[in-house]
Amino acid sequence: MASTAQLPSSERRAEIEANLGGVGNAVRQSSSASGARLVAVSKLKPASDILAAYASGQRHFGENYVQELCEKAAVLPADIKWHFIGRLQSNKCKALAAVPNLWAVETIDSEAKARKLNDAWAAAGHVHSLNVFIQVNTSGEANKGGVEPLEVEGVVRAIGESCERLSLLGLMTIGSLDGSSRRPNPDFLCLRQLRDSLGARLELSMGMSDDYAHALELGATSVRVGSKIFGTRAPKPV
Numbered sequence: 001m002a003s004t005a006q007l008p009s010s011e012r013r014a015e016i017e018a019n020l021g022g023v024g025n026a027v028r029q030s031s032s033a034s035g036a037r038l039v040a041v042s043k044l045k046p047a048s049d050i051l052a053a054y055a056s057g058q059r060h061f062g063e064n065y066v067q068e069l070c071e072k073a074a075v076l077p078a079d080i081k082w083h084f085i086g087r088l089q090s091n092k093c094k095a096l097a098a099v100p101n102l103w104a105v106e107t108i109d110s111e112a113k114a115r116k117l118n119d120a121w122a123a124a125g126h127v128h129s130l131n132v133f134i135q136v137n138t139s140g141e142a143n144k145g146g147v148e149p150l151e152v153e154g155v156v157r158a159i160g161e162s163c164e165r166l167s168l169l170g171l172m173t174i175g176s177l178d179g180s181s182r183r184p185n186p187d188f189l190c191l192r193q194l195r196d197s198l199g200a201r202l203e204l205s206m207g208m209s210d211d212y213a214h215a216l217e218l219g220a221t222s223v224r225v226g227s228k229i230f231g232t233r234a235p236k237p238v
């Protein structure tokens, strides 16, 4: 797929490069020997911004809206590793699975959606399997997405038994606003304890712009950072 996006102004490039360098250094310094992954969250930012980060060596990018991800993937380099981190809707699985370089879906929140995504990925004819994370509702807030902690084991089993085109990479949490100001962050602790209790070698995707360093201290293997790299976003479309 040809990359047709254009680089932004040299000023904007320098800004993104500097931000990315700062966050990247912090991730390298505070993560374990194996190194954590930095996912640059580019939702609501133009493709040109992504290309600037790409030019600085960044390859993992996260998007929240399926249509936006599809549009960007079509005009950006094919070796970008896209992460879908938005709320997963059953009727969008097919469109998502059509993105050839979709690298991971981090927001599996039910067995049913895991199956739906598995089938869509199979139907799209990819030879490799698709990485997924189970999103966990670590804060117990009713309005938060994700699987209840006690139900995670069942979803892990279901993916292993009946989703052969999916590869379970780990657990993910967004966490509550309330928890994000507490140290240690209770959502991160919950996710880590859950992983430990499963006795599995699963990754932990947790931590955003304001708390990624803290998340790394608590064992995050993948952090999702947006505004610290690309600047503040315009309000979410409704």
Ligand SMILES: *Cc1c(COP(=O)(O)O)cnc(C)c1O
Pocket (backbone or CB within 6 Å): 041, 043, 064, 085, 086, 174, 207, 208, 209, 210, 224, 225, 226, 227, 228
């Ligand atoms: C937007 C978003 C992020 C990045 O948030 P920042 O605070 O801008 O770093 C990370 N994870 C998810 C799920 C998001 O929706």
